[in-house]
Amino acid sequence: MATRVTSARFVGRAAELAELESALRGAAEGHPSLAFVAGDSGVGKSRLVEELSHRARAFGARALWGDCVDLGEGELPYAPLLGALRQVVRDGDRALEELPPALLGDLGTILPGLAAEASEAQVPQSRVFEALLELLEAIGEVTPLVLVIEDLHWADDSTRHFIRFLSRTICSERLLLVATYRSDELHRRHPVRPLVADLTRDPTNRLIELPTFTREEMQEQLEDILAEPPEQELLDRLYARSEGNALFTEELLAAGLDGRGTLPPTLRDALMLRVDQLPAESQEVLRWLSCQPAMGHGLLAAASGLDPVGLREPLREAVASHIIVALPDGRYAFRHALLREVVRDDLLPGERMQMHAALAEALERKIEEGHKGAHLTAEIAHHWMSAGDQPRAFAASVRAATAAERVHAFGEALTLLERALALWGRVDNPEEAAGCEHWQLLARAAHAADMSGDAVRQEALLKRALELVDEHDDPRRAATLLERLQRAQWNSNRQDESIETIDRALALLPEGEQSSERAALLAARAKSRMLQARFNEAAATARDALEVARAVGDASVEARALNALGVSLGRGYDDTGIEVLKEAVEVARRSGAPDDVATAYVNISDLYNISGRTREAVEAVRAGLEEFRGVTRAADWLSLNLAEFLYDAGDWEEAEAALPAAGRRLVGTTLMNWRLMRARLLLGRGDCDGARHELDLVARPGRASTEPQFVGTYYALRADLERRCGDIDAARAAIDEGLDRIEFCSDDYVRITALATRGMRVEGDAGQLARDRRDPAAERVARERADALFERVQLASQPGGPIEAAELATAEAERARAHGPDDPALWAGAADMWDAVGRPYPAAITRWRQAEALVSAEARDEAATVAEDAIERARRLGSEWLAEEVESLVTRARLRLSAGAPEVGEETAAEEEDPFGLTTRERQVLSLVARGATNREIGLELHMAEKTASVHVSRILGKLGVRSRTEAAAVAHRLGMADTGAPA
Secondary structure, eight states, X not given: OOSSSSOSSOOSOHHHHHHHHHHHHHHHTTOOEEEEEEESTTSSHHHHHHHHHHHHHHHTOEEEEEEOOOOTTTOSTTHHHHHHHHHHHHHTOGGGGGSOHHHHHHHHTTSTTSOSSOOOSOOOHXXXXXXXXXXXHHHHHHSOEEEEEEOGGGOOHHHHHHHHHHHHHOSSOOEEEEEEEEGGGOOTTOTHHHHHHHHTXXXXXXXXXXXXXXXXXXXXXXXXXXXXXXOHHHHHHHHHHHTTOHHHXXXXXXXXXXXXXXXXXXXXXXXXXXXXXXXXXXXXXXHHHTTSSSEEHHHHHHHHOOOTTTTHHHHHHHHHTTSEEEOTTXXXXXXXXXXXXXXXXXXXXXXXXXXXXXHHHHHHHHHHTTOOOHHHHHHHHHHHHHTTOHHHHHHHHHHHHHHHHHTTOHHHHHHHHHHHHHHGGGSSSHHHXXXXXXXXXXXXXXXXXXXXXXXXXXXXXXXXXXXXXXXTTOHHHHHHHHHHHHHHHHHTTXXXXXXXHHHHHHHHSOTTOOOHHHHHHXXXXXXXXXXXXXXXXXXXHHHHHHHHHHHXXXXXXHHHHHHHHXXXXXXXXXXXXXHHHHHHHHHHHHTTOXXXXXXXXXXXXXXXXXXXXXXXXXXXXXXXXXXXXXXXHHHHHHHHHHHHXXXXXXXXXXXXXXXXXXXXSOOHHHHHHHHHHHHHHHHHHTOHHHHHHHHHHHHHHHHHOOOHHHHHHHHHHHHHHHHHTTOHHHHHHHHHXXXXXXXXXXXXXXXXXXXXXXXXXXXXXXXXXHHHTTOHHHHHHHHHHHHHHHHHHHHHHTXXXXXXXXXXXXXXXXXXXXXXXXXXXXXXXXXXXXXXXXXXXXXXXXXXXXXXXXXXXXXXXXXXHHHHHHHHHHHHHTOHHHHHHHHHHHHHHTOOOSSSOOOGGGOOHHHXXXXXXXXXXXXXXXXXXXXXXXXXXXXXXXTOOHHHHHHHHHHHHHHHTOSSHHHHHHHHHHTTOSSSOOOO
């Protein structure tokens, strides 16, 4: 008989432990990650992470540990997270002191005792996730943190969603999350399977799969357990039967098997041998404990009916046999989940049902005594379901769903409500037990789906609810459901169908009816049309919504209507819209709607910016950020606005600093906005490859969106990128597609004007290049497209403000460049207008073009002055590409700047012969490049190797100060070097 059950020595797993320690060191340096430890039951996953925890503490890190619970369908929300964080709350960890009250309130809903006032509002689960992340980050600032989640295969929906959220949002936290799961438990449709597959695609995360022990490792394990080397026969027998499974080996020894007798055929049989050796009283205690993941002495006595004093000896026997352990909180649990499973599976069906019913009744009495919590109510629902008492399971599931909603665990609430819906037709008087009608329970489940981010399930549940409601007999009820349905359709990117649903709902209500239902529908329609930039229609609908909302006293709908109205009126370029939005802030505050307050701040700052009052926009958005400090979802969008406005104002370093950290909490339109802002900064600085990467990532949602704020920005950046890379056709395609999509029933003149002006830049380049190449057909196309686009700019900018006026001036200058000759006066006028509205980047670009036009007009001294100004502006912004373009112009045109320019007498003989220092051979190569020859064709023409031709072309690009063969050809044509190869 073994002297103890487990090996005290850590055996094997050196490579796996080293990988986890490497991840821990990375986390300590601000590189957080996730590690998944997989393996069959009993293979040693827990032992590995225990060893990691010991080493983490020695390393100076902190380890928090939580277990997932095998209870029904995983309806205990946040089970492992609560287990891990209870110690933090009990100890009053100083990290909690760093959290803003709003975050503590959100955390208080799932961690009782954390906040004086827990948030009672039904906010999206992401708020709870963000609060949890902030807490983990605060802990990690004090000491690196290892968060261990055991038995992920039993994880509840909220925990799985949080892990996915964590993987997507961590960026510099000192955090390592280690999750273990049984690979042999993952059936084909198990939800952990796609979770792990998805998250381990990220190279920062890792999957560690534990194999069974080798023969040598098992020998080391046995030697430590037996306190002496095992006999060879025993080693052979145990290795053959256990196949290297550490737990199986331990249990075989603990059962007294020395390898000489007949071994049980399975691990479960081996485990039951140990249970069968206990006294009958201890076996009975184990049967009760198998029905509950962990149980205190009081609950065990109350449910079993056993004498509390008489329980001590049976419990002592079970603990001494290493089958159960006493937990720090005073409860008892099986040492290994497999032990619990085999005992539970050994129960007779009737016996199991009776035990679950007794446990449910005992837990019900705890509620009567004043105990409460989502876990307690979920356990009761599980036990009644396992007891086969459908009426009581039905009522308990509805009650448990209410508790889950209270802690923002909407995924678990949805599971419980759908269980209740499945039982609806199997119980008597379900309306009385549920406290609502069938359609209301469906609507409630749809709300849970909405709050957990499952728009598809939300829509399906709402459609089922609508089937139970007669639109003619109860139009108001149907209208309410349709209003919710349209939100699900909008979130599924089916905006037109969503508006049709709103119209269908409005048609059910009498024209002019004063009701909250009608006000909400009108506000939803106004917001939809506003987001689609149909401002006139949105304003009219918002006024109707506002009138009804005020008549019935619905402040929350009033705030939403004011938001839509303010944005729609803000296109008049006075303060009317801004004043309406300020009123929306106050109304939303009074009605307790923080999301509407944040939305109003976003809209106010946006109106300031599009009217050319960028500094006021920055002040407004900073006021919003101060109010929403710690409420990260609102703060992220406000931060993106701040980055945009600082970029427009020319503070590019501050703009980059204002962006939310890479990967933090960014999903949906927030992520799309972040990538577009990143692309704008990268393109402005000259990193075309980086900008292309960001735009490619956002291409699908950017093209699918129906909101001009995203459509216009995406296509404008795409066109600028392709134009700068010399791909005129791709740039034209982006402009055409973007304008077609943004102009369709849109009143967003700001973005139409901006996009059409980007098109004018493309045609300016195309016209100039066509003249350089002496290609009249291409020049004619550029002129025709420029004229058509200029007409669009004129029409769109007529009702606009100073920004649209500057865009129109720029478009007029580009039109002259496309037609030729270029007009420096037009460029000077456009630059002055950009300066007037405080937009230094477009001002610097127009000064560059002005200098080019002055060179063509032989006004060299003035061109030098303007070019020097443009270089200074570009350097101040951090726009390397623009500074290099202007410097290239200075070199090509041999302009003398005010300082640092060489005197004429200092020019070398080579420069006298050729302004670029090209050799005769290089001029010959340039001539062929200008005719469109490839490197291979150049080699054949000049009798050189293709690789040699490539080297010549690279040198020519460097001497000309250009980036592409197209630009080199343009220079050659412009300076008369294309046909003969003679110097300029």
